[in-house]
Amino acid sequence: MTHPDLKAPTAASGPAVADVVRPLVRAIVADDAPVRFEFWDGSEIPADDPVATIRLNSPDAVRRVVWMPNELGLGRAYVAGDLDVEGDVFSAVQALRDHTSIDQRHAWKIVPSGLAAARALGALGRPLPLPEEEAQLGGWRAGIRHSLGRDSKAVRHHYDVGNEFYRLVLGPTMTYSCARFVDPSSSLDDAQTAKHDLVCRKLGLDERPGMRLLDVGCGWGSMAIHAATQYDARVVGVTISPEQAQLARQRVAAAGAADRVEIRVQDYRELAGETFDAVSSIGMSEHVGHRRIDQYFEVLRSVLVPEGRLLNHAISSVGGSRMGRKSFIGRYVFPDGELIDIGDVVLAMERAGFEVRDVESLREHYALTLRQWVANLEAEWDRAVELVGLARAKVWQLYMAASAVGFEDGGISLHQVLGVVPGPLGSSAMPATRRAWG
Secondary structure (H helix, E strand, O other), rough: OOOOOOOOOOHHHHOOHHHHHHHHHHHHEEOOOOEEEEEEOOEEEEEOOOOOOEEEEOOOHHHHHHHOOHHHHHHHHHOOOOOEEEEEEHHHHHHHHHHEEEOOOHHHHHHHHHHHHHHHOOOOOOOOOOOOOOOOOOOOOOOOOOOOHHHHHHHHHHHHHOHHHHHHHHOOOOOOOOOOOOOOOOOOOOHHHHOOOHHOOOOOOOOOOOOEEEEOOOOOOHHHHHHHHHHHOOEEEEOOHHHHHHHHHHHHOOOOOOOOOOEOOOOOHHOOOOOEEEEEEEOHHOOOOOOHHHHHHHHHOOOOEEEEEEEEEEEEEEEEEEEEOOOOOHHHOOOOOOOOHHHHHHHHHHHOEEEEEEEEHHHHHHHHHHHEEEEEEEEHHHHHHHOOOHHHHHHHHHHHHHHHHHHHHOOEEEEEEEEEEOHHOOOOOOOHHHHHHO
């Protein structure tokens, strides 16, 4: 069935766009992919039992790919509205990932077919303007990555999208990290509470009321509120997103925890002259980067008392990976983000003086979390578009679905690493087994 926005081909209009673009499409996606392609003239490249349709709305989609022959070019076309994905987004991501016939290193191989298609369609010309949703941090040279100023820009790009949008996606807990589904049927809210409780018990907050906790990258304050209200902890939460901090303070006050929780707009590198009994770092070290990870753990080690514990909860990948300047997620979602191999995380913590006592993977739990976030977004799609615009809503839907697929197949993972600062004669005050953590 022809989409109402597409013009049906006529005999006088020359060859169908599908015939012109077919070599380019097949240079990118294998011919056995269960994905149908539809073009602005109504022509199509069919597929057997398609799980999704990729709809090219104008020649600009081809033009963007010619100028950036990789996932970023496709991503720009998608964000700009030159390309749409129709059908179940998880199935579409899975199908495209499993049937993409060219990788990032060999993207140049599609240039000849792209140029031929663009010339035939009259789509040659200067690069099109970048979608306004794309991060523009300035200076992609490694030497300035993760400076104080640049990190602030990167974090604001991602987290200052709007508190109401995040509330819609994340639900009442406003927790933007992997939940823990003790039971697969658990609600998202219950699973997030279970995650916070696990972190508190791993840190030993249940062992002594009134412990002083530093929550690095505190987000909207959910971990701080849980630690204060359930374990009577005294919490300092730090974030470099002013928008997050504003709402976090409101949520702390509403929870009756203002006397026990302080929320600051502060970079971790500005911590000095304070001591804490425990540190939680949940979804924070992905923003730190390989080159700064030793400094990160050294700073956190410096503020902990002897026998104090650090819980680092972060996405990881084998060998590590950087969300680079030519990746969709690096330009539209997590600029300058980096995933660090879990082995490197452990070594960095040890170099900083921690004794690593426990490593736990919650990979499958993150896939479940992301699927629930996508369900929340899709259930309130019109409201989401009203809040942040169609382009940004599409970005978040695609990135969360692709991330879920990555966690499901093991391409990325999530680990909690627990370290302790050795006390006198190597004392740790650690429980004998994990039993106390549940």
